[in-house]
Amino acid sequence: MSVELTPGLILILGALPVPLLWGRVRSIYLLALPVLAFALMLDTPNGVFGQLELFGLQLTTARVDGLSRFFGYAFVVAALLGAIYALHLKDTVQHVAGLVYAGSALGAVFAGDLLTLFLFWELISLASVFLIWASRTPQAYRAGMRYLVVQIGSGLLLLLGLLLHFHETGSLAFGHIGLESPGGVLIFFAFGIKCAFPLLHNWLQDAYPEGTVTGTVLLSAFTTKVAVYALARGYAGTELLVPIGAVMTAFPIFYAVIENDLRRVLAYSLNNQLGFMVVGIGIGTELAMNGAVAHAFADIVFKALLFMAMGAVLFRVGTVKGSELGGLYKSMPWTTGFCIVGAASISAFPLFSGFVTKSMVMSAAMEQDRFWVWIVLLFASAGVFHHAGIKIPYFAFFGHDSGKRCREAPLNMLIAMGLAAALCIGIGSLPEFFYALLPFQSEYHPYSPDHVTAQVQLLFWSALAFAILMRTGIYPPELLSTNLDFDWFYRRLGRSAAGAVGRFAARIWQAFAGAAAAQTSRIVEKLGSHYGSGGIPARMTQTSSMVFWTTVLLAAYLLLSYF
């Protein structure tokens, strides 16, 4: 058994019969697909597969090497966790969309050329939006539409960039691209949008919290990580990525602290974790690259775990607003436990996954004497602990008792969370096995005394700060509020500005075209008026204006030609 076209195809084509299956058969089938894709990947040696020709262009649909294989494993794990977590679901649309989404993410990381990458890049957007729309609320529809426009926009930038790149180099191969050519810059922006670079990030916090309980788990795993992979492949060692990543780690912290919707808090923390990976890619040494991709893997698991825990709360209680929750540990002890494991992992507690991956990036920054980068990352680490490590479990499961009592999450959700939690602890406690999978050569030992003590001190002081702030009441209380982010500019200001310009233009237009059209042909209008009466709506396009335009065009053409 080996890869014919791409491992992603198993999930994409496998999604087709799902509407025809039901009951237990469907559950087994849904779980079997990711396992099958995993087996296929294990069985495939490194190399290139699926060489084919599409309208005269040579494509490589599957390139298996250390980097793509590593992301492939991570995505299969996420797909499997997501499938288990969603087993109780009867919504066929979500099952199909989820499988196609996971399959196209796999397809994207195995793409050996830019056109194949673009193909799956677009499919990722199209499939994933259904996981948002499947919430079936008006907000979800609008957020999904905004998400889709941004994602497809990123795809189109990629298309434009790859065409320029192709025009310049005559090759579509997806290797190192760099920022030297205009095509490279466009592709960089395309990746940047999907990776939620600062100021290009709002789609993430906008759309993910509107996704379905199960859909958001998948969303958190794939879209942004595909972008991380693409950056690692095309822009490793690009200096610009270091400041971009550093800003990404720091600024979401402030928003996360004041945000009330706990899934949106997680979305901000996703942004912040991506920053660590981007910094790693920007530094570009083997240790840093290993750190970036390892952290991507770890983040996929623990972020999925946290989204699953919040999803379980949303599923049982119907809200994830911090102001309305609290004291749920009595009702949902298992979920609480798993959530704490996820929180410990994201906060990089020793023995949990975040510790052994994030520290690689920080060490790489230190090795290169990038002191300020290191400081920002340190601040960000403390901030993560604050908003994701403490705030999420504290407000949801402890804090003031909201009096809400519900049942524990369904069994399949608990199993999915349990597996994710086990992975978090496994990676963190036995990192040697995990490190063996990493694509680049570098020796690293996370459990040196200075690392552990530094991290424990950081966590201790951060926890103390949270405790003091809570006691003294300085900590921003959980309130029902809307926080303005950069997207306000294009969503509100942009709309009203566009409206004003539009109204102004329309007024001039009416004055101009109306007068001119009326003058040109009264006769035709008179004829038209006979038909205009008698219930036929006047909004139909007037013949006179068509004639007017014909005349204008001919006159303009002749004038331009003669003079």
Added chain:
Amino acid sequence: MSAAWLHLPILQVVLPLFGAIAAAFLKRSASAFALALVVSWLMPVIAGALLWQVLTGGPVSYHLGGWEPPWGIEYRVDLLNAFVLLLISAIGAVIMPAARRSIDLEIEADRQPRFYCMFLLCLTGLLGIAITGDAFNAFVFLEISSLSTYVLIALGPDRRALLAAYRYLIVGTIGATFYVIGVGLLYLVTGTLNMADLAVRIGPAWEAQSRAIIAALGFITVGVGLKLALFPLHAWLPNAYTYAPSWVTVFLSASATKVAIYLLVRFYFSVFGSAVDLDLLPVATFIVALSVAAMFLASISAVFEPNLKRMLAYSSVAQIGYITLGIGLQNQAGVTGGLVHIVNHGMMKAALFLAAGAVLLRVRTVRIAELAGIGRKMPWTMAAFSVAGLGLIGTPGTTGFVSKWYLVLGAIERGWWPLAFLIVASSVIALVYVGRFLEIAWMREPAEGLAEAADPPGSVLLPLLILAAATIYFGLDTALTAGIAGQAAQSLLGGMR
């Protein structure tokens, strides 16, 4: 056999013409339908054979009545018009089986034979424009197709169809008049009406008569532009497509505007382009500017349109913009993109209008707001609609992507990067209007009026699925579409000065 083989060009036109006459005398609608079905299924066979002749033996020249050109009328088939002939006849053949059910709903039984008569006449005219090598003969066929189109539109069940047809008649007549003025000017200057002969004689006449030739190009461009709905001459199209019988819209959207585009291409490259250096004239810039305006403004109209058929009609105007844009680019990749989009858009839009017709057949409304959850009730119809809709956006794996690929490449080759950006940006608007409907169709709870809805009968569903499958197939295997379009573009551009 061999006699028929030699006379294929005239058979392509005469068969539907005789069919139309015969249909006019038939009393029963079933027999008229059978006749139309047989004729329309013969057409792609002939067109395919012609394409084969051209591919193996070069352009085919057929002299009507044995009169030598340029005095007699010449039918001249090269790669470009063999391609267009095959598109129109193939789409006509694929959608013909769907006509019966759709027409039953919208036209009374005793008027149906005359409907088929008008359809065959329209087919005659369209195929005639595409096949003839004579500029005035093209005018005659233009009138045949236009007059029958006005009747076809006016047969629509809504009273507003009459007004839409009437307005199209006024504008269409102006367009045809402009065209014939242009041809008349050329005749004055050169004394010939044969297109190939015109191409030879315009060059020498340029020195003395450049003003008349420029004016001729202007009149022909604007006149044909009206017929092909070049922005802003498109205003007749949305209402005509909305109120015409559904099946007529399917046919017109895939054929009428496409033939007009062919005529423009023919005049632009083969007649004027080979005689005059077109870069001296502003006509390419002119076409590109209008195309870009169409891509954006018409797409935006589609976003706000509450009627599904009219939304698709506005989308047609925008998509025609892509085609004319490719032509205006005047380089290999651009013209290939424009020509291939003639075929690709024909397939996609036929599928979309057919799906809209199926919806009308089952639920008697095409107001988008009333179609919530229609995907659950008519899954196959809406699946085909979704595939073709993705084609409109230009999703990879569909034909739309192939067109976009060549167009963007053409813009980059020309060095017009902002234009490349605009091409991809405009597909975001297509995403919004297609996505808006898909969300309503698939993600909402079915509306109350849709309780009875189900997929249409096989005669409608099968053509729809074939068209949707073609949208994907030709998105992956482009030998027949982009391959031939590329060769046609090469010979068109190769003949230019």
